[in-house]
Amino acid sequence: MHEFIFKDNELYCEKIKVNDIAKSVPTPFYLYSYKTLTDHYDKLKAAFRAVDPLICFSVKSNSNIAILRALIKHGAGLDIVSGGELYRAKLAGANPKKVVYAGVGKKREEIEDAIRFGILFFNVESEEELDEIEKAAARLKAKVNIAVRINPDVIPKTHHYIATGKGESKFGLDFETAHKIFNARWRYPHLNIRGVHIHIGSQILNAAPFIMAIKKVMEFLKECKIEVDHFNIGGGLGIVYSIENPQTAKSFAKSIVPLLKKSKLKIVLEPGRFISGNSGVLITKVLYTKRTPRKTFVIVDGGMSDLIRPSLYEAYHKIVPVEVGEDCSTTAEKVDVVGPICETGDFLGKDRYLPGMPKGSLVAIMGAGAYGFTMASNYNSRPRGSEVMVIGNKFYIIKKAEGYKDLVRGETIPKVLR
Numbered sequence: 001m002h003e004f005i006f007k008d009n010e011l012y013c014e015k016i017k018v019n020d021i022a023k024s025v026p027t028p029f030y031l032y033s034y035k036t037l038t039d040h041y042d043k044l045k046a047a048f049r050a051v052d053p054l055i056c057f058s059v060k061s062n063s064n065i066a067i068l069r070a071l072i073k074h075g076a077g078l079d080i081v082s083g084g085e086l087y088r089a090k091l092a093g094a095n096p097k098k099v100v101y102a103g104v105g106k107k108r109e110e111i112e113d114a115i116r117f118g119i120l121f122f123n124v125e126s127e128e129e130l131d132e133i134e135k136a137a138a139r140l141k142a143k144v145n146i147a148v149r150i151n152p153d154v155i156p157k158t159h160h161y162i163a164t165g166k167g168e169s170k171f172g173l174d175f176e177t178a179h180k181i182f183n184a185r186w187r188y189p190h191l192n193i194r195g196v197h198i199h200i201g202s203q204i205l206n207a208a209p210f211i212m213a214i215k216k217v218m219e220f221l222k223e224c225k226i227e228v229d230h231f232n233i234g235g236g237l238g239i240v241y242s243i244e245n246p247q248t249a250k251s252f253a254k255s256i257v258p259l260l261k262k263s264k265l266k267i268v269l270e271p272g273r274f275i276s277g278n279s280g281v282l283i284t285k286v287l288y289t290k291r292t293p294r295k296t297f298v299i300v301d302g303g304m305s306d307l308i309r310p311s312l313y314e315a316y317h318k319i320v321p322v323e324v325g326e327d328c329s330t331t332a333e334k335v336d337v338v339g340p341i342c343e344t345g346d347f348l349g350k351d352r353y354l355p356g357m358p359k360g361s362l363v364a365i366m367g368a369g370a371y372g373f374t375m376a377s378n379y380n381s382r383p384r385g386s387e388v389m390v391i392g393n394k395f396y397i398i399k400k401a402e403g404y405k406d407l408v409r410g411e412t413i414p415k416v417l418r
């Protein structure tokens, strides 16, 4: 469910016509619905009520500080993966005791910043990282909480780029190494090693791989008699992009809550896409329609630099005209919707049926709220567009569009070349 709906053949975001927003905001731009965002958080919270989890929103899925603020005000914690995301968490007013920090390559300064901020947990991904955190904690005379990220070696059915819990992926530690760490807790006087963490992948549509991973971890804790008090089961809940039929938060919770309850551990969830995915769309404008003997291309002003998921993961995003003509079904034509970037891989959708799209008309790329703007780049020296949030019948620019000056910020020509 989301708040991008058609009324009288016109796309609305909550109570505002998208076309009206586009009158004052240049395309391409990202458009978010506050209500959709917070509704998804609330849904997950309600589904898991029986274990009263800490829900840490995955900042990398959508890191705009207004988005973070909205969720924080709703009670969410944050899951961060870099010093930059920590910086955003602070700006958004996150409660440090609700911040968890994962990632295989945390740098010394990033670790120190996070310790100073007083985060809840580091999700540790290697023994060397653990040594580094121990040293940093000693330097800062702090006692630091650690969860060991375990790679449970399960294979969720998803794109191989976003499967993170397979044995051969770079994430987490195998059970044996994890065991070794728990047995050697005495080596880390400044650390409380008291949590386990898994995150097995993204866009996972059913509970089976989660159940398998959770069971494996619980067996491990039992067999090795390891005492912990937190179990972070990661994110990865899939959403509807096209014809997927993902479990609802409710059915997902129903199948794993009994297991989690049995563990008697404090549960942490790290959803990203589930909360932000369908709460954002990319609005882009038709520049040209080009008919070739083989294909018809609708060329729009947003491309892979704005939304890379189709190019990177062959991800499907629904594409809809913002104003639907009277009877589009009879006039629909099969087209590729492509961006202006000089790459064959620059497309937003292939073989889509769209009505004739006149120059200047708008299309919405749906389900772009997660891994959309956060993965945007300046490739082809294209300034990134703005981000806009709708709350009820008002809209707010939550990030200004970049200009050409932003593109060259920090660049200099050495004197010898002048």
Ligand SMILES: *Cc1c(COP(=O)(O)O)cnc(C)c1O
Binding pocket: 058, 060, 061, 079, 081, 102, 103, 199, 201, 202, 203, 234, 235, 236, 237, 270, 271, 272, 273, 274, 370
């Ligand atoms: C990316 C990531 C998430 C969020 O994944 P989603 O599929 O967006 O829910 C959660 N935890 C960690 C450690 C991640 O890297």
